[in-house]
Amino acid sequence: MSTTVETVSAAARTAPAAVIVAIDGPSGTGKSSTSKAVAAQLGLSYLDTGAQYRAITWWMLNNGIDVQNPAEIATAAAKPVIVSGTDPSAPTITVDGEDASGPIRTQEVTSKVSAVSAVPEVRALITELQRSIAKEAERGIVVEGRDIGTTVLPDADIKIFLTASPEARAARRSGEVKGSDLAATREALIKRDAADSGRKTSPLAKAGDAVEVDTTDLTLTQVIECVVTLVGEKQAAK
Numbered sequence: 001m002s003t004t005v006e007t008v009s010a011a012a013r014t015a016p017a018a019v020i021v022a023i024d025g026p027s028g029t030g031k032s033s034t035s036k037a038v039a040a041q042l043g044l045s046y047l048d049t050g051a052q053y054r055a056i057t058w059w060m061l062n063n064g065i066d067v068q069n070p071a072e073i074a075t076a077a078a079k080p081v082i083v084s085g086t087d088p089s090a091p092t093i094t095v096d097g098e099d100a101s102g103p104i105r106t107q108e109v110t111s112k113v114s115a116v117s118a119v120p121e122v123r124a125l126i127t128e129l130q131r132s133i134a135k136e137a138e139r140g141i142v143v144e145g146r147d148i149g150t151t152v153l154p155d156a157d158i159k160i161f162l163t164a165s166p167e168a169r170a171a172r173r174s175g176e177v178k179g180s181d182l183a184a185t186r187e188a189l190i191k192r193d194a195a196d197s198g199r200k201t202s203p204l205a206k207a208g209d210a211v212e213v214d215t216t217d218l219t220l221t222q223v224i225e226c227v228v229t230l231v232g233e234k235q236a237a238k
């Protein structure tokens, strides 16, 4: 009996503590690319919380919910079953068992997601889901979004807030879509930032203890290196 207890406590002493990394910021600052790469390098899980808000929005649109009607959204919010796969080399997202990774990236979903994500009942459900995923990540997790450092995981070991100029962000985003209009992309980004920053419930915001990294003039590799270094410093200090 005492041997088991001793074995367990010895293992607990040697196992590295799970590390929780929160990465927030507006669209096009490099959250997804950075978070996936950092998680892969450090052997951590990865969660794209924007994909979850996109998934619930996609379900609302498919199920005839008026996405301009917060009461209708609130009533339906608990119906879809959203499951996120947290392997950074192959993240997945399903809604009621159906792969949603493609359809959640359409222009229609992108233009409606801020209205759905502003509804408090939606945020409460998705926040609970995010916390349970983070808790289950044995080695730790990189969670990216808008309110991770402020609301979802306020006790995260390290919080990063990525920024970049609207011009750089629009150029990055339109670089992903052939033939896209740079000015229209920029306007759409600014509109979504304003909606996400202006909502009442857990708006897009930098946590007081987050490290801000302006990625405008950095390469993606430089941003990844910067975050990996910051995480390493935190772990060393633990």
Ligand SMILES: Nc1ncnc2c1ncn2[C@@H]1O[C@H](COP(=O)(O)OP(=O)(O)O)[C@@H](O)[C@H]1O
Pocket: 025, 026, 027, 028, 029, 030, 031, 032, 033, 034, 172, 173, 176, 215, 218, 219, 220, 221, 223
């Ligand atoms: N520092 C950077 N320099 C140039 N391009 C970048 C940089 N960071 C990300 N990108 C590119 O910009 C686009 C948006 O990045 P992404 O990680 O999806 O941002 P976010 O998740 O913040 O919306 C992607 O095509 C990505 O490859």
Ligand SMILES: Nc1ccn([C@@H]2O[C@H](COP(=O)(O)OP(=O)(O)O)[C@@H](O)[C@H]2O)c(=O)n1
Pocket: 026, 027, 028, 049, 050, 051, 053, 054, 113, 114, 115, 117, 118, 144, 145, 146, 147, 148, 192, 196
């Ligand atoms: N933690 C989060 C993450 C995303 N969101 C919402 O989900 C939308 C899509 O997030 P995203 O991260 O996929 O957006 P992109 O940065 O990839 O364009 C945001 O515009 C927010 O409305 C949120 O409210 N809270």
